[in-house]
Amino acid sequence: MIARLIDDITWPVLSIVAVAAVLAFGFDAPLDIIIAVLLLGIVTVLAESRIRSRI
Known part of the structure; x- marks a missing residue:
């Protein structure tokens, strides 16, 4: 299921976040900022995947 959510478009977003x-x-930086x-x-990746799946 996670592999289905993370498609080719979301990999750059996930990389930038990492x-x-x-x-x-x-x-x-304080730990709360990093978290x-x-x-x-993660929320951005999930939202982007949902929006792209509706198109």
């Missing part, structure tokens, strides 16, 4: 989280961790970035990215 890079942002690593950079935030590298710059000693918020990851959650926002």
